[in-house]
Amino acid sequence: MKLAILSRNTKLYSTRRLVEAARERGHSVRVLDPLRCYMRIASDGFEMHYKGREISGYHAVIPRIGASVTRYGSAVLRQFELMDTYTPNTSDAILRARDKLRSHQLLAAESIGLPATVFGDNPDDTADLLSMLGPPPHVIKLNEGTQGAGVMLTEKLSASKGVIEALRGLYANFLVQEFVAEAKGADLRCFVVGGRVVAAMKRQAPKGDFRSNLHRGGTAKGVRASAAEQEVAVRAARVLGLGVAGVDLIRSVRGPLVLEVNASPGLEGIEEASGVDVAGEIIEHVAGQLKLGTGRRTATRR
Template sequence: MKFAILSRNSQLYSTRRLVEAARGRGHSVRVLDPLRCYMRIACDGFGMHYKGRPVSGYDAVLPRIGASVTRYGTAVLRQFELMGSFSPNPSDAILRARDKLRAHQLLAAQGIGLPATVFGDNPDDTADLLSMLGPPPHVIKLTEGTQGAGVMLTEKLSASRSVVEALRGLYANFVVQEFIGEAQGADLRCFVVGDRVVACMRRQAPEGDFRSNLHRGGSAEVAEASAEEAATAVRAAQGLGLEIAGVDLIASQRGPLVLEVNSTPGLEGIEQATGRGIAEAIIDHIAGRVISRQ
């Protein structure tokens, strides 16, 4: 089977592991920098070149598209889709997941538990907007932030108003959410492949912080998702149209809540924490899906 991996850096851990897993399963695999792909779009067909040569015939394309190249990267992925290649995470699904506001609206509409979230645009409505959420602490998130960047905790109402006003002054897109204090700075990263959770780790925020992201100094240990947590993670991934996703859950008094659905989850932290071959599970899933389409 012929695989392409869209990645800007072939030396990244996740990209290297996926290449290793694909070749270990006997597949042909090539890493393509999406920014070096360029396209011809016409009613008589779709074409793609890469560094001066035609690109075609890939059975499956696995996107590892960073947030900074979302627009162009998803356009390249869409071109592959139009040329007949299968992707476990389609271009439109990635766009849904990257926009936190859109993702929350879609998941909430499907009855999936989330922290209460508010969003508004006019500065005159800030006080009433925050009253819709309830008393602080509040979590304020940029809608396109990643790895914990652009996430702030405000403990006083005046601080929430100040941050909201500052972000509006910068024309930033953001949401404000309730703070789930009972989680005590911990969350659960569930790695979803297809219709199951193949690995799970519990992440703990470092002292003095509430963000548990490993890139922010959080720690991780292997964990087992409960039946309810696993079902919530799979529903969240499928609700956005993703077959491969990192779903972050937080424990609350009303059950597991979805914090975020990551369409390009890293493999290094969770493979090291759990000792599981997630890259192999991904390749096996994609190969099975390609065969089922034939």
């Protein structure tokens, strides 16, 4: 298999592990910076160059596209798709997952459990908007934030209104959610590959914080997700069209609730906590799809 990995940094743990796993299995692999890929788009075909040379003939591409380059990175990935290159996470699926409002709407439409969420634009509607959600505490999230950045907890109604007013003044897009107290600052990251949970870890927020992200000082340990949690994680990834996803759940009295579905989940935390070769699972899934003939396809032209 001739494999490309879209990543801006070859030294990142996740990128290095994917390269190692691919080479250990005898595949040819190259890391491409998506911002150095440029494209020709015409009715007679699609062409892509990288650092002055044409690139073609890749059987598969694994996207590791950061949030800061979502728009351009997804365009590059779409060009690969149009050039008949398989990817476990399509450009459209990544865009769905990166937009928290859109992904929540899609998941809720399939009756997947979520914390109650409200969204509005006009300042005149703030009081009624919060009444739709219920009393504080409230969790306020930037619509496209990552790694716990742009996530705030407000414990009083006046604080919720103040934060919302400030964010609107910055023209930021955000959601407001119920705070699920029984989770006690913990969540569950289920790593889904090819329609199954291959590894899971429980993350715990540091003292004085409610965000369990490892980048925010949270701790993690490997766990076995329950059958119900695995089912929810797999369904959430499938609804968004992701073959590889990190699905974050919280345990509530209502059952597992989806906090977020990450289209480019990091491998370091999950591999260290679980002891599972997650990079290898991803490579084997991609190679298996190609072997079955389900990977090679002509992308739909829209």
